[in-house]
Amino acid sequence: MKNKILLLAAFMTVLSFTACDDKLDLLPHQSLDESVALNSDANVKTVLNGAYDAFSDDNFLGADVLRNAELQGGDGEVIWVGTFVGPREIFNKTMTASNFDAQEMWVNGYNTVNITNNVLSSLAVVNEEDRGAVEGEAKFLRAYAYFELVRTFALPYESGGNNSQLGVPIVLEPTREISDKQNVPRKSVEEGYQQIIADLTSAEGLLPDENEWRASKGAAAGLLARVYLQMGDYANARDAADRVIVLGVNSLMGNYADLFNRDDNSSEDIFAVQVSNQDGTNSMNTYFSIPDFGGRDGDIEILPDHLALYDPADTRLALFFDASGATRSGKWNNQFGNIGLMRLAEMYLIRAECNARLGTATGASALDDYNTVHTRAGLPAANSVSVDDILLERRRELAHEGFKIHDLKRLKLDAGPYAYNAPELVFPIPLREMEANPMLEQNQGY
Numbered sequence: 001m002k003n004k005i006l007l008l009a010a011f012m013t014v015l016s017f018t019a020c021d022d023k024l025d026l027l028p029h030q031s032l033d034e035s036v037a038l039n040s041d042a043n044v045k046t047v048l049n050g051a052y053d054a055f056s057d058d059n060f061l062g063a064d065v066l067r068n069a070e071l072q073g074g075d076g077e078v079i080w081v082g083t084f085v086g087p088r089e090i091f092n093k094t095m096t097a098s099n100f101d102a103q104e105m106w107v108n109g110y111n112t113v114n115i116t117n118n119v120l121s122s123l124a125v126v127n128e129e130d131r132g133a134v135e136g137e138a139k140f141l142r143a144y145a146y147f148e149l150v151r152t153f154a155l156p157y158e159s160g161g162n163n164s165q166l167g168v169p170i171v172l173e174p175t176r177e178i179s180d181k182q183n184v185p186r187k188s189v190e191e192g193y194q195q196i197i198a199d200l201t202s203a204e205g206l207l208p209d210e211n212e213w214r215a216s217k218g219a220a221a222g223l224l225a226r227v228y229l230q231m232g233d234y235a236n237a238r239d240a241a242d243r244v245i246v247l248g249v250n251s252l253m254g255n256y257a258d259l260f261n262r263d264d265n266s267s268e269d270i271f272a273v274q275v276s277n278q279d280g281t282n283s284m285n286t287y288f289s290i291p292d293f294g295g296r297d298g299d300i301e302i303l304p305d306h307l308a309l310y311d312p313a314d315t316r317l318a319l320f321f322d323a324s325g326a327t328r329s330g331k332w333n334n335q336f337g338n339i340g341l342m343r344l345a346e347m348y349l350i351r352a353e354c355n356a357r358l359g360t361a362t363g364a365s366a367l368d369d370y371n372t373v374h375t376r377a378g379l380p381a382a383n384s385v386s387v388d389d390i391l392l393e394r395r396r397e398l399a400h401e402g403f404k405i406h407d408l409k410r411l412k413l414d415a416g417p418y419a420y421n422a423p424e425l426v427f428p429i430p431l432r433e434m435e436a437n438p439m440l441e442q443n444q445g446y
Contacts, residue, residue, distance in 0.1 A: 037118075038118060038121070038122040038125070039125060040125055041125055041126050041127045041130070044119055044122045044123075044125060044126050044134065045126070045130075045134065047115060047118055047119055047122075048115075048116075048119050048134060048137060048138060050115050051112055051115040051116050051119065051137075051138065051141050052141065052214070053279075054108055054111040054112040054115055055108075055112045055141050055144070055145065055273075056273040056274070056275075056280055056339075057108040057111075057281075058281035058282075058283040058286070059101070059104035059105055059107070059108050059283075060104075060105060060108035060109060060112065060145075060148070061144070061148070061273055061339070061341060062273050062275070062280060062281055062282070062283055062339060063273065063282070063283045063284050063339045063341075063402065064101060064104070064105065064283050065105060065148050065152070065402065066283075066284055066339070066341075066401060066402025067087070067283060067284060067287050067288075067300075067402075068087075068090050068101065068105075068152070068405075069402045069403060069404055069405045069406060070300070070400055070402065070404050070405075071087060071090045071091040071300070072090055072091070072093070072404070072405040072415060072425060073404030073405030073406075073407070073408045073415050074091070074404055075415055075416030076303060076305045076306075076416070077302070077303050077305050077306035077404075078300055078301065078302055078303060078306065078400070079091075079300070079301050079303060080092075080299060080300060081298070081299060081300075081301055081326075082287065082296065082297065082299030082300070083299075084299070085100075086099050086100045086101035086102075087101060087287070087299070093415075093416075093418060093422075093424040093425065094424075095424075095427065095428055095446075096428065096431075096446065097428040097429070097430065097431040097434065097442065097446045098430075098431045099427075099428060099430075102153075102427045102428055102430055103430040103431075103432065105148075105149075105152065105427070106149070106153070106429075106430050106433065107430075109145045109146075109148060109149045110145075110149075110171075112141055112142070112145040113142055113145050113146065113171060114171070114174060114175055116138040116139070116141050116142040116145075117142070117171065117172060117173055117174040117175075118174040118176075119134065119138040120135065120138050120139070120142075121173070121174050123135055132206040132207075133206065133207060133208055133211065135202075135203075135206050136202070136203040136204075136205075136206030136207035136215065136220065137203070137207065137211075137214055137215045139199040139200070139202050139203040139206075140199070140200065140203040140207070140215040140219060140220050140223070141215065142199055143195075143196045143199035143200045143203065143223065144223060146168070146170070146192060146195060146196050146199075147196050147223070147226075147227060149168045149192075150167045150168050150189060150192040150193065150196070151230065151406060151409075152426075152427050153167075153168050153426065153427045153428075153429060153443070154166060154167045154168060154186075154189050154192070154426065154443075155189065155421055155423075155426055156230075156409040156410065156420060156421055157189055157190075157193060157230060157231050157232075157410075159231060159232025159233070160232070162190065163188060163189040163190035163193070164188045164189075164190065165188065165189050166186045166187075166188065166189070166441060166443075167186055167187050167188055167189040167190075167191060167192035168186055168187065168192060169184045169185065169186055169187065169440075170187045170191060170192060170195050171184060172195075182437075183436075183437045183438065183439045184437075184439060185439040185440065185441070186440060186441060193227065193231060196227055197224065197227060197228075200220050200221075200223055200224045200227065201224065203215070203220040204217055204220035204221050204224065204243075207219070207220055209247060209249055210249055213265060213272065213274050215271060216249070216270070216271070217247065218243075218244045218247050218249050218250065218270050219270050219271040219342060221240045221241075221243045221244045221247070222240070222241070222244045222270045222271070222342045222346070222347055223271075223342065224236070224237075224240040225237050225238075225240035225241040225244065225347060225350050226342075226346075226350070228240060229350055229353075229354070229410065230406060230409075230410050232410065234353075234354040234357050234358055235354070235358060237350055237354050238350070238351050238354030238355060238358065238360070238362050238363075239362065241347040241348075241350040241351040241354070242351055242362050242363040244270065244344070244347045245344070245347055245348065245351065245363060246363065249270075250267060250268055250269070250270055250343075250344040251267045251268065251344065252267075252268055252344055252345060252348075252372065252373075252376060253266050253267060253268045253376075254376070255315075256315050256316055256319070256376060256377060257315070257318070257319050257330070259340065259343065260319070260330070260331040260332070260333075260334075260337070260340070261330075261331070261332070261333050261334035261337045262334070262337055262338055263276075263334070263336065263337060263338065264338065265338060265340075266340075266343075268343045268344045268345065269338070269340050269342070269343050270342040270343055270344060270347075271341050271342040272338045272339060272340045272341055272342075273338060273339040273341060274338055275336050275337060275338055275339060276336055277336045280336075282332065282334070282335060282336065282337055282338075282339055283339075284331070284332040284339060284400075285332045285333065285334065285335050285337065286299075287299045287300050288300050288328065288329050288331070288332040288400065289328065289332050289333050289335075290323050290324050290328060292323065293333040293334065293335060294334075294335025294336075295332070295333075295335070297324070298323070298324040298325075298326060298328065300329075301326035301327060301328070302320060302326070302327040302328060302329055302400075303327075304327075306399065307320060307327065309392065309395060309396055310396060311379060313378055313379060314377050314378060314379055314396070315377050315378040316377050316396055316397070316399075319331065329399070329400045331400055331401070332400075340401070341402075345373050345376075345397055345398075346394075346397075346398060348369045348370075348372050348373050349369070349370075349373060349390060349393060349394045349397065349398075351363055351364070351366075351369050352366045352367075352369035352370045352373075352385070352390050353366070353387060353390045353391065353394070355369070356385065356386065356387045356390055357387055366385055366390065367382065367383075367384065367385045370382060370385045370389065370390055370393060371385075373393055373397055374393055377396075377397075391407075391411070394407070395407070405425065408420055409421070409425070423443060423444040423445040424445065426443050426444075426445075427443070428442065428443055428445075428446035429441075429442050429443060429446070
């Protein structure tokens with residue numbers, strides 16, 4: 001095991017997480033051989049808990065991935081003023097192949113993938129009445145991990161193209177030992193997206209409507225809506241968002257500010273990373289907030305050009321606050337608050353955008369869905385709506401929640417001086433991966 005490589009080392013972090021009733025309090029205590037760790041219903045479910053734990057690592061969805069999307073796409077609207085080199089390189093688009101944040105995102109993404117692969121390889125020992133839900137949760141987490149990996153470490157999906165550009169390695173079997181067999185090449189972006197869609201489609205059919213804080217049917221459909229939107233497949237994105245809304249499990253909060261800084265999920269949260277003072281790290285709090293609320297020194301500042309997007313009467317504007325010499329987002333002021341990854345307002349805006357683009361009214365008219373979100377912000381209902389209106393509403397509603405660079409890429413908009421498909425907007429394959437796996441090809445510019 002002296003080599004080393006982060007992808008495979010992550011793959012080897014299998015398997016032994018102690019069960020706990022407190023959300024994601026899942027600290028690993030020892031390594032177990034898979035014949036022990038995966039030999040019973042209880043043990044497989046414990047390993048599945050370990051997948052949630054890896055997924056929620058602060059270097060992955062707990063939530064450096066969200067931070068990075070805002071830094072990469074935030075030119076003119078946010079600024080990084082912190083001392084850490086990795087995020088500064090991400091913000092300035094000057095990453096190198098040794099960027100630690102890129103390396104840790106890769107490690108934790110593939111750690112999540114490998115743990116879910118172990119679960120999926122052991123479904124036969126899971127109690128029959130729970131087997132579908134366990135399979136669905138594992139496939140949802142694997143798909144989510146691959147979605148973040150492929151849209152970060154590869155050029156963007158091109159609607160109408162063949163998308164043969166290099167994506168990321170796709171591994172669907174558990175890795176339990178280090179050997180040359182684990183040296184696999186990158187698949188195409190198209191192959192990556194098709195695998196993600198296959199996992200999520202299966203998961204949606206397997207998961208229950210409600211599943212406490214865990215992945216649910218609505219979470220799978222909601223992520224499908226987000227994936228299809230990224231692909232420019234507006235009909236499928238619309239229909240998936242509509243399924244979430246029609247499911248009726250979630251409802252919009254009356255007060256926008258009540259969505260954030262919560263110790264529990266709101267009625268609007270479709271899926272959220274669970275954080276407590278015993279386990280988990282809210283990385284958005286770390287960088288967006290200030291020491292008064294458990295953050296660092298105010299590493300990310302909100303600039304006037306972003307604030308200018310809001311009508312003075314918009315209640316979302318009131319969530320920003322001035323502290324430590326700059327304007328801050330008030331969404332991340334609870335050090336132990338849950339990290340909302342998917343909420344119902346996003347589904348209304350996806351359905352609205354897709355209906356507007358397609359000239360359809362699936363579920364509701366684009367205007368009605370737009371007004372559902374718009375009026376919640378204390379603004380008068382509009383009489384008509386365009387795609388541009390919906391995109392601006394999305395920009396305000398989902399600000400600083402991890403969407404910015406991905407929306408720029410799908411809309412083919414520049415990020416500062418960089419085109420949407422510039423190599424500077426693609427993360428490097430980590431240097432240690434390149435050194436260990438001769439079958440990997442590096443991204444342009446690194």
